[in-house]
Amino acid sequence: MKILVPVKRVVDYNVKVRVKSDQTGVDLANVKMSMNPFDEIAVEEAVRLLEAKVATEVVAVSIGPEKAQDQIRQALAMGADRGLLIKTDDEIEPLAVAKLLKAVCEAEKPDLVIMGKQAIDDDSNQTGQMLAALLGWPQGTFASKVVKDGDKVNVTREVDGGLQTVALKIPAVVTTDLRLNEPRYASLPNIMKAKKKPLDTKTPADYGVSTAPRLKVLKVAEPPKRTGGAKVDSVATLISKLKNEAGVL
Amino acid sequence: MAVLVVADHNNAALADSVAKAVTAAQKLGGDIDVLVAGSNAGAAATEASKLAGVRKVLHADDPLYGKLLAEPVAKLIVSKAAEYDAFVAPATANGKNIMPRVAALLDVMQISDAIAIESADTFVRPIYAGNAIATVQSTDPKKVVTVRTATFKAAEATGSAAIENIGAEGDPAMSSFVSEEIVKSDRPELTAAKIVISGGRALGSHENFEKLIYPIADKLGAAVGASRAAVDAGYMPNDYQVGQTGKVIAPQLYIAVGISGAIQHLAGMKDSKVIVAINKDEEAPIFQIADYGLVGDLFKILPELEAAL
Numbered sequence A: 001m002k003i004l005v006p007v008k009r010v011v012d013y014n015v016k017v018r019v020k021s022d023q024t025g026v027d028l029a030n031v032k033m034s035m036n037p038f039d040e041i042a043v044e045e046a047v048r049l050l051e052a053k054v055a056t057e058v059v060a061v062s063i064g065p066e067k068a069q070d071q072i073r074q075a076l077a078m079g080a081d082r083g084l085l086i087k088t089d090d091e092i093e094p095l096a097v098a099k100l101l102k103a104v105c106e107a108e109k110p111d112l113v114i115m116g117k118q119a120i121d122d123d124s125n126q127t128g129q130m131l132a133a134l135l136g137w138p139q140g141t142f143a144s145k146v147v148k149d150g151d152k153v154n155v156t157r158e159v160d161g162g163l164q165t166v167a168l169k170i171p172a173v174v175t176t177d178l179r180l181n182e183p184r185y186a187s188l189p190n191i192m193k194a195k196k197k198p199l200d201t202k203t204p205a206d207y208g209v210s211t212a213p214r215l216k217v218l219k220v221a222e223p224p225k226r227t228g229g230a231k232v233d234s235v236a237t238l239i240s241k242l243k244n245e246a247g248v249l
Numbered sequence B: 001m002a003v004l005v006v007a008d009h010n011n012a013a014l015a016d017s018v019a020k021a022v023t024a025a026q027k028l029g030g031d032i033d034v035l036v037a038g039s040n041a042g043a044a045a046t047e048a049s050k051l052a053g054v055r056k057v058l059h060a061d062d063p064l065y066g067k068l069l070a071e072p073v074a075k076l077i078v079s080k081a082a083e084y085d086a087f088v089a090p091a092t093a094n095g096k097n098i099m100p101r102v103a104a105l106l107d108v109m110q111i112s113d114a115i116a117i118e119s120a121d122t123f124v125r126p127i128y129a130g131n132a133i134a135t136v137q138s139t140d141p142k143k144v145v146t147v148r149t150a151t152f153k154a155a156e157a158t159g160s161a162a163i164e165n166i167g168a169e170g171d172p173a174m175s176s177f178v179s180e181e182i183v184k185s186d187r188p189e190l191t192a193a194k195i196v197i198s199g200g201r202a203l204g205s206h207e208n209f210e211k212l213i214y215p216i217a218d219k220l221g222a223a224v225g226a227s228r229a230a231v232d233a234g235y236m237p238n239d240y241q242v243g244q245t246g247k248v249i250a251p252q253l254y255i256a257v258g259i260s261g262a263i264q265h266l267a268g269m270k271d272s273k274v275i276v277a278i279n280k281d282e283e284a285p286i287f288q289i290a291d292y293g294l295v296g297d298l299f300k301i302l303p304e305l306e307a308a309l
């Protein structure tokens, strides 16, 4: 079984981003960038399937700038076999990402695509579902457990109220939730080895996919500020303030 | 202009979020129909027909739709595409699962998690865990939108729309339901509750949630929530998680107990009307957004709070 893992280069999850003063976007100059946390979970799951000999090959793919190579190398250091960068400096919307990934799937013919449920920059939570739709494949979103069972994969999903397990015919798309696994740190020897693993570079044009945006960003603003910070000294004061000042009890 | 609201439900009852999605859909202008695809979901369809502002309810009743699997439901929605200009669903687990599939099949970019709708093509949505708010204009001929229900009022149950039964669309036969574990609770639902009390890593165990958090929740008629750390540690089930990647809520009162206030947690609760934080570390970031902070040991404070209520 061959697995494709799309990984996105995003702002590190510890960074609190700032909105640009001209309201055109957020300021990403000199900000730490990392692999999207959900994609690390996806790589980990794919590599575990490789180690368990359920999978035979894991290919990591990223759509982004030259520097997205760092995130692909991280996936390779975690255990993926080879990488593919589709190079572009434009911001690519989920629909166009899904179209590019569809083209990659047609060329690579994976049995499973494992990807993040959500990129922590755009917070879209769309790309996996869109890719599955475009390919005509089933989807197992928000996965907390993935078990291959013959020509099917059983995916346990985090849903409102609890968990739901679905059986998907392979080939299928799975998107990861936080509790699927805990991603490993790449060891130094593996980071060195990853430098020698193959990494191909292409462009969106190579796949004949238009990446023109469908959404026009009119403005990006700061969220309304809260004026917090007040302290109370006792439970009694707290209750009295909630009753008399805030009126919520 | 006509809008199709895709209902979330469990066949027996409509999710509370649907009435709010109807309010959001009204901001687009035009007629509003609600699709209830389910199995023996007559009760949910009847509830939908009572929502004020709804023109009619499309009711597709077939075992195929019993668990709202994305593949068959998306196929059904797309079969109705010619009749609608926009498709709206609450950003629940089902909405998030189904709608992007619909959007891709219609070749449009979905607008995820809208918190405001400014016009038929302009939407406001949080990005970067709510640290920035984007206003976007869709250039697509049809709109596919999921909405954060915390920011929309529920449509009232004063209407009486007609219910039109529609047939199933055929089984894409690529996915099937195996099993589910749904946790039943007598407390209010997290996304609908007026008061929420959440516990973090500091609670230390599920027993401590039971012993310290639940009694206060019961006295206040509150829902219980948790931080990711508390969920990861197994103190609470996953769907209690509040935050960027869990539930996004805006109750009248949010009480954060033993939660540090990471940006990912704040993303899920910072629009609450009043925030109370209880934490033993006076430097904890949660205090910066709390209206009332109480510095101290939760194991001492919670029993006092319970006794005083």
Ligand SMILES: Cc1cc2nc3c(=O)[nH]c(=O)nc-3n(C[C@H](O)[C@H](O)[C@H](O)COP(=O)(O)OP(=O)(O)OC[C@H]3O[C@@H](n4cnc5c(N)ncnc54)[C@H](O)[C@@H]3O)c2cc1C
Pocket: A013, A037, A038, A120, B199, B200, B201, B202, B226, B227, B228, B229, B230, B241, B242, B243, B244, B245, B246, B247, B257, B258, B259, B260, B261, B262, B263, B264, B265, B268, B278, B279, B280, B281, B284, B296, B297, B298, B299
């Ligand atoms: C991709 C991604 C998504 C995430 N999504 C979410 C999300 O949706 N929701 C979420 O919550 N987190 C999320 N997180 C995790 C987040 O970054 C934090 O790790 C998490 O919120 C921390 O939980 P906590 O506050 O319970 O634990 P901690 O940060 O460990 O805080 C515990 C707090 O308890 C206090 N404390 C300890 N003992 C006591 C005591 N006896 N009395 C009173 N106070 C005490 C401490 O002072 C501390 O402030 C996400 C992370 C990532 C990477």
Ligand SMILES: Nc1ncnc2c1ncn2[C@@H]1O[C@H](COP(=O)(O)O)[C@@H](O)[C@H]1O
Pocket: A006, A007, A008, A009, A036, A038, A039, A061, A062, A063, A064, A092, A094, A097, A115, A116, A117, A118, A119, A120, A122, A123, A124, A125, A126, A127, A128
């Ligand atoms: N530019 C990209 N390159 C590679 N993978 C991506 C890209 N954008 C999104 N993805 C994948 O799609 C998932 C969901 O992203 P989103 O729909 O944008 O929230 C991410 O977790 C990634 O696995």
